[in-house]
Amino acid sequence: MxxxxxxxxxxxxxxxxxxITSAMKMVAAAKLRKAxxxxxxxxxYAERMEAMVGALAKSFDGVQGAPELLAGNxxxxxxxxxxxxxxxxxxxGFNANxxxxxxxxxxxxxxxxxxxxxxxxxRKGRDQVRRQFGETILETMEDLTKNGAQYSDADAIAxxxxxxxxxxxxxxxxxxxxxxxxxxTQEVTPLQVIPFxxxxxxxxxxxxxxxxxxxxxxxPSEEDILEELLPRNLSVQIFRxxxxxxxxxxxxxxxxxDNATRNAGDMIDNLTLTYNRARQAAITSELIEIISGxxxx
Amino acid sequence: xxxxxxxxxxxxxxxxxxxxxEMVVVPGGEGDFGVxxxxxxxxxxxxPGIIDIYENDKIAKRIFVEGGFAEVSxxxxxxxxxxxxxxxxxxxxxxxxxxxxxNDALQAADxxxxxxxxxxxxxxxxxxxxxxxx
Numbered sequence: 001m002x003x004x005x006x007x008x009x010x011x012x013x014x015x016x017x018x019x020i021t022s023a024m025k026m027v028a029a030a031k032l033r034k035a036x037x038x039x040x041x042x043x044x045y046a047e048r049m050e051a052m053v054g055a056l057a058k059s060f061d062g063v064q065g066a067p068e069l070l071a072g073n074x075x076x077x078x079x080x081x082x083x084x085x086x087x088x089x090x091x092x093g094f095n096a097n098x099x100x101x102x103x104x105x106x107x108x109x110x111x112x113x114x115x116x117x118x119x120x121x122x123r124k125g126r127d128q129v130r131r132q133f134g135e136t137i138l139e140t141m142e143d144l145t146k147n148g149a150q151y152s153d154a155d156a157i158a159x160x161x162x163x164x165x166x167x168x169x170x171x172x173x174x175x176x177x178x179x180x181x182x183x184x185t186q187e188v189t190p191l192q193v194i195p196f197x198x199x200x201x202x203x204x205x206x207x208x209x210x211x212x213x214x215x216x217x218x219x220p221s222e223e224d225i226l227e228e229l230l231p232r233n234l235s236v237q238i239f240r241x242x243x244x245x246x247x248x249x250x251x252x253x254x255x256x257x258d259n260a261t262r263n264a265g266d267m268i269d270n271l272t273l274t275y276n277r278a279r280q281a282a283i284t285s286e287l288i289e290i291i292s293g294x295x296x297x
Numbered sequence: 298x299x300x301x302x303x304x305x306x307x308x309x310x311x312x313x314x315x316x317x318x319e320m321v322v323v324p325g326g327e328g329d330f331g332v333x334x335x336x337x338x339x340x341x342x343x344x345p346g347i348i349d350i351y352e353n354d355k356i357a358k359r360i361f362v363e364g365g366f367a368e369v370s371x372x373x374x375x376x377x378x379x380x381x382x383x384x385x386x387x388x389x390x391x392x393x394x395x396x397x398x399x400n401d402a403l404q405a406a407d408x409x410x411x412x413x414x415x416x417x418x419x420x421x422x423x424x425x426x427x428x429x430x431x
Contacts, residue, residue: 038310038311041310041311041312042309042310042311044305044307044311044312045307045308045309045310045311045312045377046309048307048368048375048377049366049377051368052340052366052368052377055340056340151308151309151310151379154309155379159410159411159414162410163408163410163411166408166409166410167408216338216339216340217337217338217339217340218339218340218341219325219326219327219339219340219341219342220326220327220341220342224326224342225340225341225342225366228342228366229366232365232366232379235309236309239309
């Protein structure tokens with residue numbers, strides 16, 4: 001039977017842990033709102049751009065001489081994985097999930113005889129990959145999401161990826177990030193950015209696009225616009241992945257901290273029960289002692 | 298037919314402006330173009346420069362953009378710009394510092410892509426400085 005003082009100390013310590021986790025939950029909730037808003041407000045630009053690229057890309061479908069960013073350079077040997085994770089932990093399975101996905105993917109690609117490089121955005125993702133595939137990590141960028149995702153950062157990363165692509169260091173580039181589904185669910189999503197793939201958002205507007213495509217005039221030529229558009233589009237894709245990942249991180253943290261707070265509550269209840277029992281037992285045994293002492297007289 | 302165009306100015310971070318205007322003049326890659334209702338649908342690049350929004354045959358708003366793309370349809374004109382600043386909020390010191398930085402970046406650029414990027418930045422900074430005087 002643990003003594004009363006020990007129990008009291010445990011209860012107090014769990015209580016203070018609970019205070020911390022519930023505070024973290026509130027902070028995450030507030031940040032989530034902000035992150036969701038910025039993801040929301042980034043949408044018009046991304047959607048417009050996607051529609052434009054979509055309309056233009058269609059006219060290059062299967063045509064020789066399409067820009068390499070769109071069509072790829074015909075090889076599939078050197079892969080770059082951009083791993084978007086968080087800098088901080090305590091957000092449930094957020095980083096573990098994305099880390100597991102990345103490790104599987106790396107192993108798969110390596111087994112197929114491809115070379116793989118990893119660019120980590122966020123410290124925790126690096127920690128996940130480092131143990132097994134430390135030699136594949138090119139660089140880790142930290143503190144990208146300190147004040148929410150910044151477009152200028154995404155642009156710098158995109159520039160770097162483009163440079164590597166142009167110099168033939170990579171053939172295919174995939175961004176792996178946690179897609180924001182709802183405040184409590186995230187989905188690990190691989191997004192291939194080089195060569196560019198039209199994704200489902202675009203296909204929803206297919207009809208509209210077909211209509212538009214027939215009507216549009218291009219100035220200067222389609223090739224020139226596409227040439228300008230594709231690098232920007234890469235930046236936008238990366239920016240979007242960063243925004244989604246940041247929102248997901250806050251959502252995951254909120255859920256994790258909500259759980260932790262609840263668990264701490266359960267623990268406090270249990271400990272309090274044990275504490276009360278112990279106290280009652282102590283009182284009872286004291287009473288017995290007094291009574292039997294009195295009887296003995 | 299309506300007598301206004303829905304003008305939208307969008308940056309990667311958010312929708313900056315969305316309003317109905319009589320006419321808007323955009324600095325296109327191939328020269329300035331004005332958009333009135335019923336304009337031919339068009340996709341074009343935008344060079345760094347000033348967008349003029351007209352109301353009652355007068356310029357109501359002038360906005361500096363640092364390049365991007367424009368999508369025009371009969372009733373809508375959407376400009377995608379990486380950065381846009383209202384002209385009266387432009388700051389000459391800031392523009393000069395930026396020009397300096399762009400120059401440095403161009404000097405430091407050691408490959409084609411970085412160079413291209415730096416040149417683009419340089420053009421944007423130059424246009425910004427020019428816009429300060431406008």
